[in-house]
Amino acid sequence: MFETVAFYLFAVLVTVSFFIAVTTSQALYALTALASGMILISGFFFILDAEFLGAIQIIVYSGAVLALYAFGMMFFDTTREVKEKKGNRIIIASLSVLSVILVVLIFAAPVVSDNIVANYPVVEGIGNTEQVGIVLFTKYLVPFEVAAVMLLVAMIAGIVLAGKKMDVSLTLKDDSEINNEEKVLS
Amino acid sequence: MEKYLYIALFAPLVSSLFSSLFTAKPKKQFVGVIASLLIATSFVSSVILGFYILGGGEAIHVELMTWINTGGLYIPFGFVVDEISVTMMFVVTLVSMLVHIYSNGYMDHDPSFNRFFAWLSAFVFSMMVLVMSDNFAGLFIGWEGVGLCSWGLIGFWYYKESATWAANEAFIMNRIADLGMLIGLFLLYWNTGSLQYDVVFSKVALLDHSTLIWIGIFLFIGAMGKSAQFPLHTWLADAMEGPTPVSALIHAATMVTAGVYLVIRSNPLYDLVPEVGIFIASLGTFVAFFAASMALVNRDMKRIIAYSTLSQLGYMFAAAGLGAYWVALFHLMAHAFFKALLFLGAGNVMHAMHDELDPFKMGALKEKMKWTWIMMTVASFALAGVFPLAGFFSKDTILEAAFVDHHYVIYGVLLFTAALTAFYSFRLVALIFHGNDRYSQFGIHPHEAYNYMLWAMAPLFFFAIIAGIMQTPFFEMVEEALNAREYHIHSEAVKWIMLIGTQVLVIASIFYAYRKYNRNDITVPDGTSKTENRLCYKVLFNQYYIPYFYEEYLVKPYRELSGLFWKKFDLRVVDATVDGIAKILYNTGEETRGMQSGNLSVMLRWMVVGLVILLIFAGAVGLAVRYSDKILSFLSALGV
Amino acid sequence: MEIGLSHYLILSTILFGIGLYGVMSRKNLLMLFFATEILLNSVNIGFAAISHYLGDLTGQMFAFFVIAIAASEVAVGLGLLVVWFKRHNRIDLDEMMSMRG
Numbered sequence: 001m002f003e004t005v006a007f008y009l010f011a012v013l014v015t016v017s018f019f020i021a022v023t024t025s026q027a028l029y030a031l032t033a034l035a036s037g038m039i040l041i042s043g044f045f046f047i048l049d050a051e052f053l054g055a056i057q058i059i060v061y062s063g064a065v066l067a068l069y070a071f072g073m074m075f076f077d078t079t080r081e082v083k084e085k086k087g088n089r090i091i092i093a094s095l096s097v098l099s100v101i102l103v104v105l106i107f108a109a110p111v112v113s114d115n116i117v118a119n120y121p122v123v124e125g126i127g128n129t130e131q132v133g134i135v136l137f138t139k140y141l142v143p144f145e146v147a148a149v150m151l152l153v154a155m156i157a158g159i160v161l162a163g164k165k166m167d168v169s170l171t172l173k174d175d176s177e178i179n180n181e182e183k184v185l186s
Numbered sequence: 187m188e189k190y191l192y193i194a195l196f197a198p199l200v201s202s203l204f205s206s207l208f209t210a211k212p213k214k215q216f217v218g219v220i221a222s223l224l225i226a227t228s229f230v231s232s233v234i235l236g237f238y239i240l241g242g243g244e245a246i247h248v249e250l251m252t253w254i255n256t257g258g259l260y261i262p263f264g265f266v267v268d269e270i271s272v273t274m275m276f277v278v279t280l281v282s283m284l285v286h287i288y289s290n291g292y293m294d295h296d297p298s299f300n301r302f303f304a305w306l307s308a309f310v311f312s313m314m315v316l317v318m319s320d321n322f323a324g325l326f327i328g329w330e331g332v333g334l335c336s337w338g339l340i341g342f343w344y345y346k347e348s349a350t351w352a353a354n355e356a357f358i359m360n361r362i363a364d365l366g367m368l369i370g371l372f373l374l375y376w377n378t379g380s381l382q383y384d385v386v387f388s389k390v391a392l393l394d395h396s397t398l399i400w401i402g403i404f405l406f407i408g409a410m411g412k413s414a415q416f417p418l419h420t421w422l423a424d425a426m427e428g429p430t431p432v433s434a435l436i437h438a439a440t441m442v443t444a445g446v447y448l449v450i451r452s453n454p455l456y457d458l459v460p461e462v463g464i465f466i467a468s469l470g471t472f473v474a475f476f477a478a479s480m481a482l483v484n485r486d487m488k489r490i491i492a493y494s495t496l497s498q499l500g501y502m503f504a505a506a507g508l509g510a511y512w513v514a515l516f517h518l519m520a521h522a523f524f525k526a527l528l529f530l531g532a533g534n535v536m537h538a539m540h541d542e543l544d545p546f547k548m549g550a551l552k553e554k555m556k557w558t559w560i561m562m563t564v565a566s567f568a569l570a571g572v573f574p575l576a577g578f579f580s581k582d583t584i585l586e587a588a589f590v591d592h593h594y595v596i597y598g599v600l601l602f603t604a605a606l607t608a609f610y611s612f613r614l615v616a617l618i619f620h621g622n623d624r625y626s627q628f629g630i631h632p633h634e635a636y637n638y639m640l641w642a643m644a645p646l647f648f649f650a651i652i653a654g655i656m657q658t659p660f661f662e663m664v665e666e667a668l669n670a671r672e673y674h675i676h677s678e679a680v681k682w683i684m685l686i687g688t689q690v691l692v693i694a695s696i697f698y699a700y701r702k703y704n705r706n707d708i709t710v711p712d713g714t715s716k717t718e719n720r721l722c723y724k725v726l727f728n729q730y731y732i733p734y735f736y737e738e739y740l741v742k743p744y745r746e747l748s749g750l751f752w753k754k755f756d757l758r759v760v761d762a763t764v765d766g767i768a769k770i771l772y773n774t775g776e777e778t779r780g781m782q783s784g785n786l787s788v789m790l791r792w793m794v795v796g797l798v799i800l801l802i803f804a805g806a807v808g809l810a811v812r813y814s815d816k817i818l819s820f821l822s823a824l825g826v
Numbered sequence: 827m828e829i830g831l832s833h834y835l836i837l838s839t840i841l842f843g844i845g846l847y848g849v850m851s852r853k854n855l856l857m858l859f860f861a862t863e864i865l866l867n868s869v870n871i872g873f874a875a876i877s878h879y880l881g882d883l884t885g886q887m888f889a890f891f892v893i894a895i896a897a898s899e900v901a902v903g904l905g906l907l908v909v910w911f912k913r914h915n916r917i918d919l920d921e922m923m924s925m926r927g
Contacts, residue, residue: 161905
């Protein structure tokens, strides 16, 4: 009973937050809605006995990723309303709805669920975090290391791209001037 | 014996392939020599086979390999040497060999010397396939092969407009007739399930009478085209544009007789439909008279001989139509000898006269060209049917056959035509060799042909004289194969009156021709004399206005119709369809160019469209897999 | 009523649809990034749910790697975004037409 109530509550909240995030014209509203949606999603993970994943979700998404967005937004004028041309919303909405319905139909098809066998079954009596640790450092060790390297590369790339000539305002110059400077520097 | 069959068949092919290696090269004498030797090999093999069959040997039947084997249709590359085909092989290879040797001299100065031998040998090969095949499909291959080679040889001097025109005319007329023949073959296959001679002829007796009539008519249409019978006869006279040895080989001795061969070969079929036989005989008789009448006034040496060929083909068809197949075949053989001789003699004259063809511009050549004169005179005697030359035996037997079978109209027309034949033959001889010298005013200095050319003609000369004595052994050989019978007139008196009467008639018209044309006051006609302005002369000279009629009422309307279809149908429907398809593609590209606007938002939207399509596809596949048994049962219920 | 796997999958799909809508409709690059995060998160819910109901840890592993990829994507993407903004003072998608042929 508790689980059902929690599911529906979280489901409604997440959907609403994300909906706000994709429709609002204020960047700050969108960021806030996104952050709340992320934290609410971790609630699902806890319901599903994936405590480790839930913690990671809060730390990485709500902590790191959204903080990164927040810092990134300091470069842009966030108080200004985001001006967007209105595309044909009906086509876009109907396309999304159509794909959702199709995916749901496919999930509902009986062929999918019948043919799945567990590769790494959950062992009773051991905590989720411990299980994840065991699988991650045995079966998924190589992907884990690759992911670590990828994060390192992404970090360096982010620093190099964003930190280049922090002291110069590139916006006040023409493209040609910037290109000339870059040529001189290199 | 089989090896002789293969040698006889494939030596001409080797010769053709060998000669065609050098077609782009200037004249090489050894090409002609080797081609002649290979054809001679083929001739020797045919003679050996001929003596084997003549000596009562079994017919040789070989199957080289399977050609078509699908379902119920089985057609091998099979060849047969029996009494009929061995006669044809003998005639074909003999005349071919002599023409090959003769051509070494005749084509001496031609830049395309090598090409000539390639075509000529290819023709011999096709003709051998035609006569030796043991089924109608192989016969048809050879039939088309000789048509092709005939096209190449009539149009041999392709830089001459008239030659290419004549070549195309011959080819197209033959195609029209071949359509008829193909229908006949289809009918045969449809009704008997085979194209092998022995199978077909063992089954024809069981067929419906009207079906047989149709088959007979359609096959005969094919024969009419190849043998230039009315109304498809105009190509033969125009085919004289080709080199003279070609006329001798193809348009006198061999290819044009293929139609007669077809009728003779199909004798079990035609025996069952005497109505068609009477039609063939009547048409043959008509053509015999019709062609001879055109030859009376023509002023082109080669065309006169061509019309004479046409007339003699008419005789052959008359005989074949009356069921006297062996007489037709015998006349075919005898005719090949003296007509080839006549043509080769004409070639000598042309050579001497620098390709001048009008006999009125010749005269008195007998001093300069003594041997040619002797040979052509004897050939003309043989053609006229004077005792004891070849023509007497073969042609008189046809007359007897017509008389004995009580076809007196046919007999009468053929007898009258015999007189015409004698007249025009000796008109030609008198104009060329006798009378006053008319060529000097054109600055021509005639000379006799090379000796070996005359030697090449010698065997034909020999056979034209003695072919008569071969009648009895020939009859005995083909007696069984062709169901032959002798034609005896019961009353001795009638028999002798007929024989002597015919001879007197023929000799009288020979004398008349000499009296009229062996004079010293003959001039080159210029269209002013009284004879030339007579109506019947004009009609005959213009070949009954038939070529004019074809040109005016068939070719021109057809051309106009084609133009109409080109503008109305081709441009507006066919071209428009093709252009329309191109336009659809072009417009699709133009319209969908907007997709590639470079705008990320638009691209993302298209990506989602793609995703939706893939999902639909995945769902459909999933459903199909899930309900595969039901779908299959539904489809099987529909009968798929 | 017991909550089953299909509830989670349907929720995941609906969130994915919202993400798709965002990706297609927003013209601001930053908003586009937000929508991408939504897409990734919706998939994560699906992974976790399948993992739970099948008693298999593979789903959680995948969700884990998805989070790692999302983090690196944000780092690189934001870096590029900042450079672009410094150059053009705009981050509107319709202005980015350098791919136009």
